[in-house]
Amino acid sequence: MSGLRGLVAPFVVPGPSGMAVRTRLKQLTTTDVEVLRQVGAHLGALASRDLKARCRDGLGHDAVAWAGRKRELTPLSSARWAGAITKASNDQWALARRSAHAHLQSLDAGVRTLRHRLSLPIGENGSKHASGGYRSRREWHAKARRLHVLEDRLARARAEWAAGRVHVVRGGKRLARLRHQLPDVGLTEAGWRERREAARWFVQADGESGKRFGNETIRISPGGEVSLRLPGPLAHLANAAHGRYVLTARIRFAHRGQEWADRVAANRAVAYRIHHDTMRGRWYVTASWQKPVTHTVPLAAALAEGVIGVDMNADHLAAWRLDLHGNPVGHPRRFAYDLIGSADHRDAQVRHALTQLLHWATSHGVKAIAVEDLDFTAEKTREKHGHRKQFRQLISGMPTSRLRTRLASMADRTGITVIAVDPAYTSRWGAQHWQKPLTTSTRRTTRHDAASIAVGRRAQGFPIRRRTAPPRTHQSDGRGHRTIQADRKALGREGPRPRIPGPRTRSVPPDTARTRATRTPNTVRGARSEQGWVQDSLLLTE
Template identity: 60%
Template sequence: MGELRKPAAPFVVSGPAGVSVRTRLRVSAADAAVLTEVGSFLGSLAAGDLAGISRQGRDRDAPSWAARKRALTGSSSARWAGSVTKATQDQWALARRGQAAEMAWLRGQIARIEARLSRPLGAKADKRAGLVRGYAGRAEWHAKSRRLSALQDRLAALEGDWAAGRVRVVRGGKKLARLRHHLDEAGLSRQAWQERWQAARMFLAADGESGKRCGNETIRVTDTGQLSIRLPAALTHMANAPHGRYVLDAMTAFTHRSEEWRDRIVADRAVAYRIHHDVPRGRWYLTASWQRAVVPTLPLEAVLARGVVAVDMNDDHLAVWRLDAHGNPVGRPRRFAYDLSGSARHRDAQLRHALTRLLHFTRRHGAAAIAVEDLDFTDGAGREQFGRNKGFRRLVSPLPDREVPSAPRLDGRRTERGHRGCGSGAHVAVGRPVLAAATDDRHS
């Protein structure tokens, strides 16, 4: 008999590295016009800077970054230039990580197809000998050989881009760009699409800076809810306040984590802001984000001392059971259902709702941790692993087996990209069982 697979040792996940909250801005027509003008202007600067950094490829260093920032400072400001160059740098780095992930996926697919093509038609798998099964018939073998050639061409082109440091990024989103050629199917007019495209390419984001008034000199929100922005040098003629600032008529109020946000701005600690226009809804939103102090991770024994809530992640529900300090079930099991059909937003909302119920259940029963299994069906969800077994692939693919919905981008004056996970303390990592301390009863 083959050797049984051994589960990896459990570990405790650290708490969230930052917080992000959002509120609606009820702007006037004048405010909307100014925000659109400023966002479009800064968006054009971001597009030019992204094109420049893409042309530089891998030949980038600190002096080149400083030169790009100086080039943007004249028409905007030093802080706007810093925010723009940092955002484009993050976008370039994200595209590079996407390239690396795609190359790894392509190599895995190519290796699996080559292994199956080398086997006789209809041959069965032999796990002891490390042999995969062959394809069912000659027609499937021929189709897979053509797919192999296409994947190899994709990999060669991607490796060329990787070696040159060239990335392919669409500011505004590839999905929205492609929608321009299918307006009739989407039920959109050209003007409606143009408004969405313009809003998606706007740039209205500023990193926080500790020591400055209210924690942000560029986009400032006072404790009374007054919102103002520092206009770029080319648009200072629109200012309605001293020092080239524009004060919006709309007042701001954060409902979630308002006390934590107010404590930061009163102490002039860094808070990053982003203004976003949702064209389909006709709404403007303000997102505030900040980093949290690093909290030492508790030892595993201390986490388990008050019991744990064990979670089994399934296709359509979370199976939950409370365990005592010795691992014995207590009470009756619970079931938190969700529906993973529909759009990505709907799936994320369903998972967030289920996780919120899970956190409420955990706090209600006094447990200090949540134990989450890590299925990691990445290889199993592929078509080459289970071939024509579409039913099983369809069952496995939507399972939340790797990551729960991510929190928004976490920004400070100098930020680190937040890890994906539940913002309230329950996290899922890849590769082994997870113990996450339940530190809050609400999902951010």
């Protein structure tokens, strides 16, 4: 076991802490659309100004600075709109700060990898734990130049991190860069500008418990009536009392609608966001709220009915059900998904595969699903797998974070516990110990199926290797159930039987020494053998 890294103990994944549902705003009049556009543009300009101020404060920002920003925005909007804008700016700065830290770690890992590979002789082979030298002098020279580039980027990133500077683009960096590629994506400048302006609008407000319907700024009644508090400069557009505008559209949440209605009727906090999809020409409203902390089920209680081990791959989920003793039951299952297309299509594919997995677990009464706690942050770098572009693209395309988030959220409603295990060596050891024994003439066990068994057994606390020693009492259950696992320290019981020279069964013919007396001589006819006839003492009879 030397040279292998330590394994992290399996743990129960906590359930979701919040919920978000979305529906469409239908049957909007021209006046409604115009009011929403003016409100979004006005508040979006204030949000851009406030985000700039927040980024300028950097690490020196405190509660006093936050209160000063709110005072500046209140006359231009309202106290509630100012609070929503400043909080959104703080959240955006914190997100950019975390992204800068991740970028700093990525650059540092790339520099260390390049330095290590450049220090090795050209053509030296790598190992399982470290990359080898570069293949040619030309590649070595190109990587040496890239090392200087990354070192410069790393120095700038460290300086910006120490100073608290972040880089944020309201509306998204991808959309901003799309301005220089309009002919390639089939967009006009007017269409691009419309998308950019809509992405920079700001019509969102956090909820507050105790207020009417849980939100005083954007209010939605249980009957679906939508109204919003207009900013001060746009108060002349109000069509209701207290400077409010009521939309003609009525909304209804199809997903978790009853849960939302219960919160609204109890005046519990609900946050809303109204946004415009320029590609479809539709308006949407998103409602979100926090959920109470779900009590985590103990690991032993979750595994009381067995477990389903899941191995995640680029195009499917390989799953196998295990009993209480870690033995595979039934046949393996595969839940495929297609990750080619738009983001909505990919997300729908993942949700469909997880729905099938949860339905299968529910039908067998299993209350636990074991998955790998995958993190490919270090594996996707071009410095480690530079020439293996397809391999890097394969890893980058695996929806690890999306699948974990979706599975935890969907399993919480079905009462199924999600257990995360260390992914180290599951594919290798699973194929080594389980792929061949479970392959029959009518079933072909793949490497991914064997890995799912390894994931499930690791969640149960069992070693991945199979128990090969029979019970001590003549092939019966006199000493306990046959599926009792071997002790972890009894490694000799788990290995293959040693090769013993010579015959093993009585069906093997006896050796040469015993048949020399009755064997037909192999000498040439007419020639005399140099060795005389020898009588074997074992053949003498009384």
